[in-house]
Amino acid sequence: MTKDLKLMMARLTPLFKRRRQTRYWLSLVNQTYTPAYNFFMNVQPKDQRQRSIPLHSLTNYDLADLETFIGLLRQHTQLTIEYVGFEEMRWPESNRVIQWRPRRDE
Template identity: 35%
Template sequence: MDKAWNKETESDKICERIKRNFTNRWRTRYWVSVVYYEPEHGYNLFFNIQPRNTYSRSVSIARLADCEYSELLDIITKVRQTYRFTLNYLNFTDDQVREMRRKFR
């Protein structure tokens, strides 16, 4: 099955989408959520923005269907070289979370 995305260019697209939404405002918290979605065997990435004393806003920045775990690590590594936001992992096994936390300090 052909993939709808390319590993080499996907990290550049993710960085461009983060750049479009990142405003670097005072007293605002920013983080990236990486979510495993089992039915598609893929991952979704969200850029979260929370100004102080307000609700958080979540913006979808990538949807990686039929993505292997090793490919996800490569993509996050390239994005992490540009942006050092906190990463939040959802629906991963404990071993995978531990591995990603060690790798992306």
């Protein structure tokens, strides 16, 4: 797991350039059809389109291991993490909801 973290940080660091009026965040996508978790770096300068750059895929499709990996990742970066494809799922250790979705009135 630390090998994955080192590889991801090596790819992430050159992309985070700390430019003014630029928004940076990570996306974590749950790929259910090919069991994997995919990380993307998102960059959006003011008044420009968003770019999404693939960083790394975790093929160990285990939610408990992912929770541990996210904890390690948060120790190395303070970027916001956007979760995609985790509706109605909870972290095994903390039992917290992973992805919040606003409730729709039908």
